[in-house]
Amino acid sequence: MQQTTRAKARPRIGERIMEAINRDPRTAPHGTRNDALLTVALAVLAVCLVLLGNGDGRPDALDEGHSPGALGWTLLLAAHVPLVWRRRHPMLVLAAVVALVVPYHAFDNNHNGPTPAAFVALYTVAVTGRPLRTVLAGATVLAVSVSAMLTVDTKQALELLRISGWIIAVLLCGIDVRYYRHYVSSIVDRAEKAERTREEEARRRVAEERLRIARDLHDLLAHSITLIGVQTSVAAHVLAADPDRLDRKTVAKALDDIAETCRGARGELRTTLEVLRASEHGESRGPLPGLDGLTDLVEAARLAGARVEPEVRVRQAPPAVGAAAYRIVQEALTNAVRHAGPEPAVRVELYEARGALCLTVTDDGTGPTPGTAPGYGLVGMRERARSVGGTLDAGPRGGGGFEVTAVLPLTSTTPEWGTG
Structure with a gap:
């Protein structure tokens, strides 16, 4: 052999x-x-x-x-x-x-x-x-x-x-071979350059795919884990507040909320993995939630104690824009539940203006605790907005609280993260 x-x-x-x-x-x-x-x-x-x-x-x-x-x-x-x-x-x-x-x-x-x-x-x-x-x-x-x-x-x-024609013939033969070698060398150089370009493009696509997966998992897991943490804290507080007069109904509701959040996270994680596998094999098995999933985000945030007031005046958007808006709202609500303090008042507003989807999420909380290590939430939201050609600003409000605003063009044709 x-x-x-x-x-x-x-x-x-x-x-x-x-x-x-x-x-x-x-x-x-x-x-x-x-x-x-x-x-x-x-x-x-x-x-x-x-x-x-x-x-x-x-x-x-x-x-x-x-x-x-x-x-x-x-x-x-x-x-x-x-x-x-x-x-x-x-x-x-x-x-x-x-x-x-x-x-x-x-x-x-x-x-x-x-x-x-x-x-x-x-x-x-x-x-x-x-x-x-x-x-x-x-x-x-x-x-x-x-x-x-x-x-x-x-x-x-x-x-x-x-x-002397023999001498001229030898010289011309040498010149011809020299030019031929230069021609072959240029072809080889172009082929090597094209191969390097293909390798760099493949590495770039792998890096982008890894970034997209990391962003999807962050948006999903951070949101669900935050809600589970808040609901667990509620249950623990009820159990420790007055053991002799245990409010079994409140504890049961908190545990049911935790179970419901886990089921929702598991379903969305399954959908995310299906989309990733589908993109690998060149087929599609359905997009992740878009604007139609905002109601579930609001209900989940309310279960975690936030007082959310939604105002959605946009019903349809391109899949990529809808997915980006969904993820931005999800991360903004997660940050509000995590950092804005107990029972924060959160306002979620989406409307269309000048051919763009305008998104605003504000809260009246105290913001992140000083000394808290920065995470990837704001970075992920900005990347989501850029993926569809939009912009995003986030920071403390003048009168207190935190505000996230994004402008996402409805005519965007960028499909990079349209399914995630």
Whole structure:
């Protein structure tokens, strides 16, 4: 099984060749080692070309010449050595190769031998440098070569000039490969950038979803737990006030209120989880309470001891706006029950003005106890308002108490938290 996996993971020969072509030679792994092997192969090829050359002294062909002596062999082999460093210093390598090849040709040695090494040096310059530098380098090499051949034989110099198309072809090939690599590199960069963008978008969506879940659970649990706490305190007070004359009816009512609050919280929590699961699978199983759920919020707050006076003059609103208004009122009533003192007077008002749902929740309480750690209620309400393009202000009133006001556009198309 492991051998099969490795066999599948190993790239094919064609893929490895294309990878080598696409990759910048200056960043290729084991570049010096590969160039050393290439240098040895080119030197062997040069020796074979010299040994297999005509060597009959006919002056009408450029690929002929005398068999090199000791100095010729030394120059020929030495011209290959700089190729080991062709990736690091292409221009210096080309200059060194030309400096060794020119005297080799000047002594009228076999002219085919150093040709592959010279072409490799030219190609390296073309594939790693700018086109202008490549053209100047090619023109310089051609000029130096023709000048050197003129010292040997004018006819051979003209023949070299005639077949200079090979030099131009090598340079153009290098330039073309360079542009191709730049094109492939730009495609890879765009693909990597797109992938990073997708990953960042996925992380952003996960963060938003976590924030939405945290806000939903906070709104639900904070409200229910606060009511349960108040109702439990009522029951405990009744039990401790006069044990001999226990008001069983009051205790039973408080416990019934606690049970009812727990049932409501459990049902809403189930609805919240259903909506979350539905959004995960791309289906919907019904929105959370909107404006039609405000009556239940008012009754729950009254059971906790608050004297709530609702005035709702808006009956319909987009689902997102209705859900945001519901959650804002829920959190405002929770804060009033928790912080406004015993039996606070709370006024809840909703009306439509200038294409927006205006919401106001005021109480006459004393506000949070000094030193109380701040929670996430106000932050959550502001986020609820922003989610539908609205605004929210909250703070102490001038004459005492606390006030929450929100303006939620009824034309909002933002669906971000429309179901929660």
